Amino acid sequence: MIAAPTLTLYVARRFLGATLTMLMALTLLVSMFDFIELLRRGATRPDATFALVATIAALRMPFVATQIMPFAILLGGILAFWRLARSSELIVARAAGISAWGFLSGPMLVAILFGTVAVAAVSPISSALLSRAERLDASFLRAGGGVTALAGGRLWLRQADRGLEPGGVAIVSGRPARLLATDRAEFTLAEVSIWRLSAGDRVLARIEAPRARLQPGAWLLEDATAFLPGERQGRPAEALSLPTDLTPDRIEDSFASPDTLSFWALPGFIAVLEQAGFSALRHRLQYQSMLSTPVLAMAMALLAAGFSMRHSRRGGVGRMIGAGVAAGFALFMLDRITGEFGESGALPVAIAAWVPAATGLLAALALLVYQEDG
Template sequence: MRLPLTFGAYVSRRFLWMALMMLAALTGLVALFDFIELLRRAATRQDASFAVVSTIAGLRVPFIALQVLPFSILLGGILAFWRMARASELVVARSAGISAWGFLIARPVLIGPVIVASLLGVAATTGVSPLSSVMLSRAERLDSLYLRNTGGVSTLAGGRLWLRQGDRGLDPNGVAILAGRPVSERAPLPAAASAFRLEDVSFWRLGADDRFLQRIEAPRAALSDGAWVLEDATVYGTDRQPRPAGTVRFPTDLTPDRIADSFASPDTLSFWTLPEFIDVLENSGFSAVRHRLHFQSLLALPMLAAAMALLAACFSMREARKGGVAQMLGAGVACGFALFLLDRVTGEFGETGTLPVVLAAWAPAAAGMMLALSLLLHLEDG
C-alpha cells in the first residue's frame, strides 16, 4: 500500500523543514548570547578587537549547533506535528487506516520522521562533529591568546609537566616517566615551533614491576621527529652513580598536538580521531575518561535524535477538540529539559568514574527512547 509511504514522506518533509528551522533559530539565539558574553570579556582587553571576538564567535557556531540539535529535533517535531494535528491531517490519516507507527517510520522503505531524525544524528556525528572540533580548537586558541590569562598546561603542578609512556628499551613491559618545565610559559600548547621544548628535565625508567632501572637528568629536552632528545644528559643507573651521556634520544608516540589535546576539551577532537587518540592517551599515562565519554555520546546521538522525534509525536498529536493541547506541549518541552538534565548528571558521574562511561553516555538516549515508546504504545490504538 503506497498511501502510508506517501503520507510518511509528506510528514518527513514537514518534520525535516521545521527541525532545520528550529536548529537555525536556536543556534542563532545561543550564538548571539555567546557573542555578547565574548564582548563583555573583551571589554578589558586592549588587543581583543571586534574582529577577533567576531571570529571566535563564528568559529563556535558549529559546536553550538551540535549541542542544540536534540532540542531542535524535539521542538521542531512538536511544532510540525501540532500544526498537522490542528489542520486535522493526522485525523484524516488515521481515518484512512494509517497508524502513528505507519507515518513515523513509513515501512518498508523507512522514510518516516524517526528515520530522518536518526539520519540527522548520524550526519551530526560523522560530518558536523569533525568540522566543529577543528573550528572549536581554533576558537579556543584565540580565546586563550586574547581573552584569558593562561599559561597553558605548564600552570599545572607548579609549572611542571608530567608525562608517562611505554618504554621498550630496558624492559619490554617497562614505563618511562618524564617531568619538565615548558620553555615558553606564555605560549599555549601546541606551540607554533616544530619542537616542543622542556627545561629542568627528569626522566625515570621503570620495569614492569615498578622496579627502578634508570634516571636521566638533563637541563633541556626537545620533542621532535617522534623522539625526546635530551641534551647534556646525565644518566644514573641502578648503582645510583652518575655517568655523563651527552645527548640521549628516547622514542615516543607523543607529539606537541597530542600533549595539548590531552589537556584540551574533548570537543576539540574529531570523532574519527578519538579512538586512536584515546589509546595513545592511555599509553602515555593520561586519563581518557572524558574522551571516552565524549566518543560514546557522539555514538549515542542518532538514538537520542530518534527518541526526540518519537517524544515530539507523543506530546503533539492530540486532537484539538479533546482539549489539553497546551498542557501536552508543555509536558513535551519539560520532558526534553529533563533529558538534558539527565544527560548532564550522568555525564558528571561518568567523568568522576562513579558510573561506567558507556552507561553514562547512553543512559539519556535509552531513557528517552523507552519513555517515548511507552507513551506511544499507550496513546496509539492502531
C-alpha cells in the same frame, strides 16, 4: 495497518523543515549570547578586537549546532506535529485507518539521519573549528591556560619505554618552555627529570637535563646526566635521545576538551592517550555519547510526536507541549548527571553515555503506545 508512503513522505518533509528552522534559530540565538559573553570577557583585553571576538564566536557555531540538535529536533517536531494536528490532517489520516506508527517512520528516519550526519560529517569540521577557537580564546581572552596552568607549573607525562627492558615505562617531568599554536613542531621542557621504570615499577635509571626538545619520534636531551641504581655519581653529561610516541598536538589535546576531537579521531587518540599514561575516561565517554546521538535524536522525534499529536479541540494543547519541553529538559539533566558519574568513574562509560538515549526512547515508545493503542 495501511501503508501510506505519500503521507509518510509529506510528514517527513514537514518535520524536516520545522527542525531545520528551529536548528538555525536556536543556533543563532545561542551564538548571539556566546558572542556577547566573549565581548564582555574581551573588554579589558587590548588585543581582543571586535573582529577577533566575532571570529571566535563564528568558529564555535558548528559545535553549538551539534550540541543543541536534539532540542531542535524536539521543538521542531512539536511545532510540525502540532500544526498537522491543528489542521486535522493527522486526524483524517488516522480515521482512514493509517496508524501513527506508519507515518512516524519518516520523521524517525529524518531524526536518525540528523544524528548520523552530525556525528560522522559535522563533528570533524566542528571539532577542528572549536579547537582553533579554543586556542584563540586561550591566547587573547584568558589570563593563562593549557599545559602551563598546572600545579607548580610542571608537566608530568608517562610513555612506553622499550629501550632498557621490554614493557618498561618512562615518567617525564619538566616545565613547559614553549608550546606555540603557530609552531606546532616545537615543544620544549626545562628542568627535566626522567625516571625509566621496568614493567614491575622498578627504577632502572634517572636522567636529569636542563632542557629537552620534543622531535618527531624522540625526546632530545641536552647535557643530560644519567643516574643508575647503586651509583652515587651520575655519568658525564651528554646529549641523549629517548624514543617516544608523543607529539605536541597529543600533549595539548590530552588536556583539552574531548569536544575538540572528531568522532573518527577519538578511537586512535584514546589508544595513544592510554598508552602514554593519560586518563582517557572523558574521551571514551565522549565517543560513546557520539555513538548514542542517532538514538537520542530518534527519541526526541518520538517524544515530540507523543506530546503534540493530540487534537486541539480536546484542549490542553499548551499543557501537552509544555510537558514535551519539560521532558526534553529532564533528558538533558539526566545526560549531565550520568556524564558526571561517568567522568568520575562511578558509572561504566557505556551506561553513562547510553542511559539518556535509552530512557528517552523507552519513555517516547510508552507514551505513543498509550495514545495509539490505549
